[in-house]
Amino acid sequence: xxxxxxxxxxHTWAGLVxxxxxxxxFVTGSAGYFDxxxxxxxxxxxxxxxxxxxxxxxLPKAEQRLQQLAPHADHVYIELPEGRSPYFMIWWHxxxxxxxxxxxxxxxxxxxxxxxxxxxxxxxxFLYRLHYVLHYIPKGLAYWLxxxxxxxxLVAIVTGVVIHRRIFKDFFTFRRSHRQTAxxxxxxxxxxxxxxxxxxxxxxxxxxxxxxxxxPVPASSFGLNxxxxxxxxxxxxxxxxxxxxxxxxxxxxxxxxxxxxxxxxHSGATxxxxxxxxxxxxxxxxxxGKLAQTGLExxxxxxxxxxxxESFKGESQxxxxxxxxxxxxxxxxxxxxxxxGPWLRWLYFLSGLMGxxxxxxxxxxxxxxxxxxxxxxxxxxxxxxxxxxxxxGVIAGLPIAIGGYFLTSRLxxxxxxxxxxxxxxxxxxxxxxxxxxPFLPRRQCDxxxxxxxxxxxxxxxxxxxxxxxxxxxxVHLGMSLKYQDWTLVGFDFFALVLAACCAxxxxxxxxxxxxSTMETVGVSQ
Amino acid sequence: xxKSPSSIVSRTGAAIVGGYVLANCMAFALxxxxxxxxxxxxxxxxxxxxxxxxxxxxxxxxANRARTxxxxxxxxxxxxxxxxxxxxxx
Numbered sequence: 341x342x343x344x345x346x347x348x349x350x351h352t353w354a355g356l357v358x359x360x361x362x363x364x365x366f367v368t369g370s371a372g373y374f375d376x377x378x379x380x381x382x383x384x385x386x387x388x389x390x391x392x393x394x395x396x397x398x399l400p401k402a403e404q405r406l407q408q409l410a411p412h413a414d415h416v417y418i419e420l421p422e423g424r425s426p427y428f429m430i431w432w433h434x435x436x437x438x439x440x441x442x443x444x445x446x447x448x449x450x451x452x453x454x455x456x457x458x459x460x461x462x463x464x465x466f467l468y469r470l471h472y473v474l475h476y477i478p479k480g481l482a483y484w485l486x487x488x489x490x491x492x493x494l495v496a497i498v499t500g501v502v503i504h505r506r507i508f509k510d511f512f513t514f515r516r517s518h519r520q521t522a523x524x525x526x527x528x529x530x531x532x533x534x535x536x537x538x539x540x541x542x543x544x545x546x547x548x549x550x551x552x553x554x555x556p557v558p559a560s561s562f563g564l565n566x567x568x569x570x571x572x573x574x575x576x577x578x579x580x581x582x583x584x585x586x587x588x589x590x591x592x593x594x595x596x597x598x599x600x601x602x603x604x605x606h607s608g609a610t611x612x613x614x615x616x617x618x619x620x621x622x623x624x625x626x627x628x629g630k631l632a633q634t635g636l637e638x639x640x641x642x643x644x645x646x647x648x649x650e651s652f653k654g655e656s657q658x659x660x661x662x663x664x665x666x667x668x669x670x671x672x673x674x675x676x677x678x679x680x681g682p683w684l685r686w687l688y689f690l691s692g693l694m695g696x697x698x699x700x701x702x703x704x705x706x707x708x709x710x711x712x713x714x715x716x717x718x719x720x721x722x723x724x725x726x727x728x729x730x731x732x733g734v735i736a737g738l739p740i741a742i743g744g745y746f747l748t749s750r751l752x753x754x755x756x757x758x759x760x761x762x763x764x765x766x767x768x769x770x771x772x773x774x775x776x777x778p779f780l781p782r783r784q785c786d787x788x789x790x791x792x793x794x795x796x797x798x799x800x801x802x803x804x805x806x807x808x809x810x811x812x813x814x815v816h817l818g819m820s821l822k823y824q825d826w827t828l829v830g831f832d833f834f835a836l837v838l839a840a841c842c843a844x845x846x847x848x849x850x851x852x853x854x855x856s857t858m859e860t861v862g863v864s865q
Numbered sequence: 866x867x868k869s870p871s872s873i874v875s876r877t878g879a880a881i882v883g884g885y886v887l888a889n890c891m892a893f894a895l896x897x898x899x900x901x902x903x904x905x906x907x908x909x910x911x912x913x914x915x916x917x918x919x920x921x922x923x924x925x926x927x928a929n930r931a932r933t934x935x936x937x938x939x940x941x942x943x944x945x946x947x948x949x950x951x952x953x954x955x
Contacts, residue, residue: 560893664908
């Protein structure tokens with residue numbers, strides 16, 4: 341009994357201390373599973389794809405564009421709008437010593453192959469990065485903070501299982517009549533149903549940052565010399581140079597021929613990208629990535645020599661020899677979910693949101709219980725009110741802020757110089773206002789009124805998203821439904837679903853408020 | 866849970882700092898002891914650190930007294946460090 345008491349205490353505080361950060365990580369990390377889709381919505385200049393992608397006709401145009409833009413590039417990459425990717429896009433890498441060294445990219449029209457001038461946007465990648473790089477603080481510090489929060493999460497998960505002797509029985513219990521226990525039951529439901537996901541995502545998240553947080557371990561094996569450690573790191577994580585150029589220029593086969601060659605070898609597979617290493621070199625190697633049907637890798641990959649189309653076999657990779665490294669890659673793939681098709685991707689997303697819900701309901705439940713205890717003991721409950729106010733600003737405020745980020749992206753001028761920065765600032769400005777709102781002095785302030793106000797704001801923000809899309813672009817529901825562009829349909833439609841959920845919350849809160857007012861009136865009579 | 870504030874502060878320190886030290890020391894020993902390629906063994910140990918860390922943190926609050934909690938972290942850390950030193954430098 342005493343042990344369970346300690347564990348209950350630990351569970352409560354481990355979850356609560358980093359509650360806000362964990363909530364942010366769960367929400368933005370979940371959004372990250374749709375980063376490409378979000379970015380695509382935020383770049384409305386790309387026209388709706390009106391017919392299925394015609395690779396043999398359009399690939400030469402992409403290659404031509406690359407030759408025109410990047411004659412000296414050493415690596416090039418062509419992404420095709422297949423599978424999850426909504427992009428027909430070219431990327432090139434200029435080596436040092438050439439104008440504009442580094443990676444560059446251009447978006448092409450998936451119907452015509454013509455270049456599209458897209459606006460700069462922080463896109464879905466910003467939300468994805470927010471869940472572990474955070475913002476406004478150095479990367480290294482963010483890694484430590486998010487790792488620490490994840491460590492607290494891990495402890496909260498383990499102790500959560502320990503304190504639930506009747507974990508499965510509790511799971512099937514939902515007592516909605518009693519307010520306090522309803523919150524606890526909801527917390528249990530969202531904690532237990534996706535428990536394997538929560539464990540996996542937390543532990544794998546920690547492992548992905550281990551070279552920041554557990555640096556003493558490699559130092560214990562290889563010494564403190566940073567150069568030596570860097571070397572070990574590079575050996576572990578290099579993809580292995582598949583081919584080295586010999587510096588002799590040679591004309592390669594057109595990429596479309598390699599596309600057709602690979603297509604005839606693997607009929608039925610969908611080619612998602614082509615990449616060339618040592619472009620224009622005699623030893624150039626073309627990598628053809630196809631959407632994987634099974635397994636954890638997102639792509640099945642084949643390699644060809646660019647000059648003659650013969651198969652090319654790269655060196656065997658380190659991960660095939662090291663058990664630890666294959667484990668690491670499994671963990672990485674599981675966390676990132678790049679292999680997930682549409683259904684599994686939605687499951688990932690919803691499991692992540694349930695993680696956010698678990699943190700949120702836990703924190704709400706704590707505040708309710710504390711308030712009861714304080715009122716019973718006749719203690720000053722100002723500190724509890726503080727937590728309650730923070731709960732409103734964090735739990736309801738963050739979704740408003742993210743919605744505000746989407747709207748800002750559309751409302752800012754497409755040519756504004758620092759628009760990417762302002763998009764990102766907008767999220768924090770809106771969130772700051774939402775965090776402040778419960779603390780504003782007012783005559784009479786009921787907690788449920790604050791919740792209702794914020795969810796009302798969230799409902800308005802999300803309901804307006806499809807309409808703002810309609811007003812500001814040609815990629816609105818009218819077009820996307822007509823041409824069955826499910827990426828765009830999905831974004832607008834999910835915004836409406838969120839708006840409906842928030843409106844439902846408002847309705848519930850108001851309903852309960854009416855009931856409690858009636859009860860009070862009844863008692864006083 | 867009725868525990869004095871000083872006990873809670875001490876246990877929190879044990880969980881966060883002591884747990885981190887223990888997790889690392891265990892990983893040092895494991896990386897040196899596993900009969901694998903050195904890089905392989907190190908990576909394996911690194912990936913297990915968080916498991917040690919979680920167990921250590923839970924121990925810090927499960928132990929009867931704060932002092933026992935610290936002892937239960939420091940002693941195995943010392944032993945692990947000794948094993949590491951013996952395997953690595955002797």
